[in-house]
Amino acid sequence: MSKDSIRHFIATELAADGAKTEIADNDQLLEQGIIDSFGIMTLLGFLEEKFSVHIEGDDLTPENFSSIGTISALIDRKAGLSAGA
Amino acid sequence: MNFALNEEQLEIRDSIIRFARQELAECGEGNEFPRAAWQKCAEMQLMALPFPEAYGGCGADFLTTVVATQAFGYACKDAGLVHAVCTQLLCGMQINSFGSEELKRRYLPPLMRGEKIFAQAITEAGSGSDALSMRSRAEHAADGFLLNGTKIFISNGPIADIVLVFAVTNPEVSRISGLSCLIVEKGMTGFSQCPPMAKMGLDTLQNGELVFADCAVPTENLVGSEGQGAILFNESMEWERCLLPAAHLGTLERVMETCVAYAKGRPAFGQPISKFQAVSSKIVEMKIALELGRLILYKVATSKDQHKRAALEASIAKLYISEALKQTCLDAVQIHGGYGYMQEYDVERDLRDSIAATIYSGTSEMQQNIISRFMGL
Ligand SMILES: Cc1cc2nc3c(=O)[nH]c(=O)nc-3n(C[C@H](O)[C@H](O)[C@H](O)COP(=O)(O)OP(=O)(O)OC[C@H]3O[C@@H](n4cnc5c(N)ncnc54)[C@H](O)[C@@H]3O)c2cc1C
Numbered sequence: 001m002s003k004d005s006i007r008h009f010i011a012t013e014l015a016a017d018g019a020k021t022e023i024a025d026n027d028q029l030l031e032q033g034i035i036d037s038f039g040i041m042t043l044l045g046f047l048e049e050k051f052s053v054h055i056e057g058d059d060l061t062p063e064n065f066s067s068i069g070t071i072s073a074l075i076d077r078k079a080g081l082s083a084g085a
Numbered sequence: 086m087n088f089a090l091n092e093e094q095l096e097i098r099d100s101i102i103r104f105a106r107q108e109l110a111e112c113g114e115g116n117e118f119p120r121a122a123w124q125k126c127a128e129m130q131l132m133a134l135p136f137p138e139a140y141g142g143c144g145a146d147f148l149t150t151v152v153a154t155q156a157f158g159y160a161c162k163d164a165g166l167v168h169a170v171c172t173q174l175l176c177g178m179q180i181n182s183f184g185s186e187e188l189k190r191r192y193l194p195p196l197m198r199g200e201k202i203f204a205q206a207i208t209e210a211g212s213g214s215d216a217l218s219m220r221s222r223a224e225h226a227a228d229g230f231l232l233n234g235t236k237i238f239i240s241n242g243p244i245a246d247i248v249l250v251f252a253v254t255n256p257e258v259s260r261i262s263g264l265s266c267l268i269v270e271k272g273m274t275g276f277s278q279c280p281p282m283a284k285m286g287l288d289t290l291q292n293g294e295l296v297f298a299d300c301a302v303p304t305e306n307l308v309g310s311e312g313q314g315a316i317l318f319n320e321s322m323e324w325e326r327c328l329l330p331a332a333h334l335g336t337l338e339r340v341m342e343t344c345v346a347y348a349k350g351r352p353a354f355g356q357p358i359s360k361f362q363a364v365s366s367k368i369v370e371m372k373i374a375l376e377l378g379r380l381i382l383y384k385v386a387t388s389k390d391q392h393k394r395a396a397l398e399a400s401i402a403k404l405y406i407s408e409a410l411k412q413t414c415l416d417a418v419q420i421h422g423g424y425g426y427m428q429e430y431d432v433e434r435d436l437r438d439s440i441a442a443t444i445y446s447g448t449s450e451m452q453q454n455i456i457s458r459f460m461g462l
Contacts, residue, residue: 013461030261037217037261037315038458045394054392057182060309060316062262 002051003072009046010068014039025069030062040065047071053078088383094149098156104129105160113163113434116281116288118244122166127199131157132173136181140193147324148386150174151331155382158335162431164438165289167332169202172240175328176203176249179266179321183309188268192247204245206236206295207318213238214451217260217315221252221297223267229303230254230267232275236295240445243281243293246271250297251314264314268306275300286437319396325446326399327385330406333442334378337410340417340435341371347421358420367416374409381405397459404452407442414439 007023015023015034029035035043043065044055053075055064064074090098104125112122126132135150136142145153154174158167177196180188195201212218221234232252242248248269255263269276279294309317345368348359358364381402388395414436418425425432443449 030259033259035261037319038455040261040316041319041394041396042459045396048394056392058310060313060320062312062316066262 002075003068005050006047006071006075007068009050010034010039010043013046014042023068025072026067028066029068029071030066035065043071047075051075051079090152094152097145097149097153101129101131101153101156102160105157109161109163109166112161112166113289116283118169118291119163119166119289122163123169123202124199126166126170127197130197131170132177132199133197135174136177136193136197140181140189141197142193147327147389148383151327151382151386154328154331155335155338158332159339160335162339162434163289164332164336164435165287167336168287168290168329169241171328171332172205173199173203175321175325176205176247178324179205179249179308179317180268182320183266183313183317185305187305188308192268196247201246202241202244203247203249204239204241204295205249205251205321206239206242207251208236208238210235210237214448216251216318217264219251219253219264221250222256223252223254223265223302225254226301229301229306232267232269232297232300232302234297236297238282238292238445239295240290240292242295243278243291245278245295248276248295249308250295251318252297254311254314258312261315262312264318265311266308266314266317267302268308269297269300269302273300273302285440286434287441288434322447323385323389323394323396323399326403326452327382327389327395329442329446330378330402331382331386333406333410333439334375334382336435336439337371337378337406337413338375340410340413340432341368341375343432344368344371344417344420351422364420367420371409371413371416374406374413378402378406378409397456400447400452400455400459403446404449404456407439408449410442411436411439 011023064070108125109122112119130143133142134145134153138144161167177193180192196203207216209219223230223232250267250269251264253263254265275298277296281291281293348364349357351358385395385398385402417432418436421430421432424430
């Protein structure tokens with residue numbers, strides 16, 4: 001569920017010039033240039049609002065944003081933490 | 086939505102205005118760094134405001150810090166000193182948000198007491214707006230990194246004891262993953278500070294080149310994790326694009342009040358010049374900028390206190406307030422006529438000081454690019 005909405009957001013809002021519409025879970029978003037440094041800012045805003053999480057400090061690593069899989073895992077972890085709190 | 090400041094914020098604002106008027110009135114002559122005034126600012130806890138009490142800070146929220154900085158920019162005519170203090174705060178905020186417990190314990194107390202002067206070094210001769218294309222390189226070495234490169238225009242750089250340096254740690258990956266932030270201390274081998282560069286304004290602010298030649302930096306001086314530099318930079322820009330504009334908005338208010346007083350007291354053609362619409366319209370624009378600037382500024386600060394992102398709003402605040410300050414200062418000189426051009430009147434210096442506001446912390450053109458990207462353009 002979270003993966004699909006993340007994928008949709010990246011494909012429609014961030015992928016440079018909309019050239020990349022099919023993004024697989026393991027596609028390297030930063031290394032393949034699908035997301036640039038500005039795109040990270042936009043993505044963070046989207047994730048925090050959509051999933052009601054705060055992503056700060058130690059969680060703000062490039063590894064956590066390297067693919068749809070890692071982003072989704074981060075969100076699941078954060079959402080799990082806030083649900084358990 | 087509540088547009089009123091609370092009692093504590095009003096109290097802090099008023100005490101900073103009183104402090105700056107009493108203690109810093111003479112400050113800003115010449116182009117030396119005003120060490121005595123700097124120390125007074127530290128004693129006033131201006132450098133401790135947003136930091137946790139556990140480290141000796143005041144534990145103030147970001148909105149309160151912004152209100153305090155605005156008051157400081159309003160009452161202290163030495164914009165160079167104001168900028169130096171803001172730089173100190175911004176370095177501390179990066180350490181506080183991303184640094185290890187050890188780094189916080191080591192650096193926050195002397196930062197807050199003003200004992201150590203801090204600087205942040207991103208810009209290089211070949212990369213300013215395109216900051217991430219920096220070439221400074223930190224290679225892995227025994228027990229840490231070997232840093233090579235040169236930074237330029239660095240505020241507090243020539244006098245800094247501690248510098249947060251951004252450099253490439255992994256050239257094989259994209260710049261978003263390949264930069265890191267390292268703390269370099271004065272006295273480390275391979276680190277040298279060039280003399281201050283002569284500038285148009287902000288006379289007391291010391292800006293210059295920093296050279297790193299095989300400078301050995303221990304691993305524990307990494308702020309955040311390796312590769313986190315670009316993200317850390319993005320994050321810190323949100324605070325920076327709120328804190329520096331806060332000082333600018335304070336200055337704008339002071340300059341506006343100076344213009345009101347002057348326009349009401351200067352007669353021409355048998356009446357005060359404030360009665361001429363061509364003059365009063367300029368001052369009206371200042372008032373509008375003050376009110377609108379305050380709204381966007383406090384919106385950014387409140388968002389940060391709510392742990393929300395505010396990159397778009399911070400860029401709007403930075404762009405709007407810095408351009409408004411520059412226009413206000415230009416108009417102030419015009420309203421003062423020939424006197425405005427003379428150094429005897431403060432508005433001449435305010436104008437020179439204001440020009441850099443649309444350049445540092447991302448130029449106005451870069452803020453427009455960011456806003457346009459956020460709008461999906
Ligand atoms: C007083 C002062 C204090 C400073 N303090 C610090 C500090 O403490 N630490 C630090 O690291 N740096 C500092 N700087 C450096 C500052 O951040 C840079 O000067 C600034 O980012 C611009 O970079 P540049 O000078 O290389 O100009 P350039 O990037 O070369 O820009 C030149 C012109 O081209 C325009 N331009 C460039 N790219 C684009 C684009 N994509 N679209 C539209 N226009 C564009 C710019 O807007 C500008 O008008 C300071 C500078 C000043 C003046």
